[in-house]
Amino acid sequence: MELVGRKNRSTSGPSYREREAELIARVQRGERDAEMELYRAHRRQVAANLYRVLGHADELEDLVQEVFIIAFKGLDKFRRDSRLSTWLYRIAVNVALGNIRKRSRRPRTVLTPEAGERRVADSNHSPYRQVVREQDRELCYRVMEMLAPKKRLVLYLHEIEGRELKDIAEILGVNPVTVRTRLFYARREFYKLLDDEMQRMDAEAKA
């Protein structure tokens, strides 16, 4: 099973596995150079995963740190039957889930329609399509934020990352049946909300 590593595929093969195992052993011995090497090899992928799940870069640096601290401290628990990048992906997703939960319980300023309109006006120099695409992207994350954290994550992994139910269950450490149920309700809720919001936006644009 390959969960991450679009860019890491070229590194497959026994020699890569051996190098990875050796690197892990050196990290476990406390070698700073090995820590740095492992961090450099995976930091962008971890940051990108977190960024895509969350849709914003607030606290991204803190979250990247959290992922690597959890990973380095728990290297003993890393089973060699999957790649390190896969394992890091699982940690990143769970760290992102924690962050989503935290933010969903915290009062935040609500964007007024005026603020949205201003952004469109500011983008006059950009092509119209790009502005619409940016608005759609923002809307997509805003609607995802309306879902319960667990549903949001399942929806993200399935609809955006294109993961299979079995993979999602493994990443989140839950039963595939639970994932299927969550996904059913998440999809129903998400697409209904997204469609309603898009219709509203289109109507406003026409007016």
Added chain:
Amino acid sequence: VSRRVQPREWADYAADRLDAHRRAQLDELAAADGDAAAARERAMRARAVMSEISGSEAPELSWDSAFARIHWELSLARRQPEVQSRRRWPRWAAAGAGAAALAALALWVTGRPDGDPVATPQLAHSQLDHGSQVIPMQLEAEPLTGLVTLLEGAATRDGQPIGPDQLDRGITVGTTLATTDGRIAVQFGPGSAFELGPQSSVRLLRFDGGEVVLATSGTIDVEVSHRAPKQRFVVHAGANRVEVRGTRFRVEDRDGHLAVSCTRGEVATFVGNREPMAVAAGRRLSLTSGASPAVVEMSREEQDELDESLDVITLDSWDQDWAGSGAHPSGLVAAEAASGTLIAVDGVEVGVAPLWVRVAPGRHHVATETNGTWGPGSWTVVGPSQRVVAKSDAPAAKPRRNRARSRRRARLIRDIEASPAVRGCVRGLEKRGLAEGAYLELEVGLGKSSMHFLNVLRTDLPPAVASCVRRAVGRIELPPGPAVELRHRLQF
């Protein structure tokens, strides 16, 4: 083909997950019906955005400084077992070291030399409310100023009741905060805050960029963002000390029982003269006077619940200079609601009335709950340094709490605590030494003459024992009086 195609099916169409037959049917529908064509267009737009998201890259970060902090955390974690595995000193050496420590403490009290950071003093439990000494600030450290982000119920500052007009006043070193039946939360940095639970107090012994030292009694929830190297965060609970770097945890120190629960990061707990004990995320340290401390794993549910309750209200944007000058560009919002009414701001339950919660300037939605149902709420605009009371959406205000209610509530707590039937339920566990540190949190609704509801909110007791306790509480009879609701934690 039905003209009512669900948006999720259009999404499957856009993601090419439908078979050819169904796809052709939907194409046919879209060709014949303008609304269906528009729905298909929206689904295609959504799919395009999702594909774009799946290929997006993260912005550039300060990679090296992030690694430096990771390395620091790891080094700290690696040193911890070394400290624990050090050979114990002979008794005479320990006695000598103790004497030397006492002499050093005496020197510190009479005049600490400048320079190296000093070990924080061991505080006697009785000292907490009686002016524990403030630790002098190191010359190079910037003083911190905290800001109240939540005030629920009644609280005092240096013995004086805190009114809404004092909430913008910065919390500085030497301040003592105490609560009766409410809570108070203080933010002192980006992502760093503490919240004092009911019947608790905290004194800020040291409060600067180099070190934060709090002396507490009762319950304190702490969320601390990662400290830079050389920064320390210490909580004294009686004679015990909890030291952290970046984490989220709760310290409860009541009636001789200490509990340190951690949901994120790791804390080091110094119990008396023992070696430091690490309490990692998902674990709880329990200590009853006279017994040995024990670190146990919390259940997943307990962790989730604790993590939720440890979510201290903080502002996303924080600038220490603003807090220090008393000109933080935030406002405070309250709801026009009867005492005890649950309040939500921007869809987040923040506590029960009367309360004030600090929010970023802008439009906020404030709603209240009546009889288990959330009202529609109302929108209110809060400007910098403004205090706004949002209009109530409750159909009828409940009567305010009066003394008769307080007395009845106090009587109920006393009867529960003193009930032989309740104690009898945990006797079996006590005999096996398993009851120490166990707890059960109850929610009781008492009508004029009988109990209306009785729920076990959370407990770490086995289910059979918990329902025994619930039944025992249900049998308690009180003389008729005003209706009251109560949440109470039974500590065994």
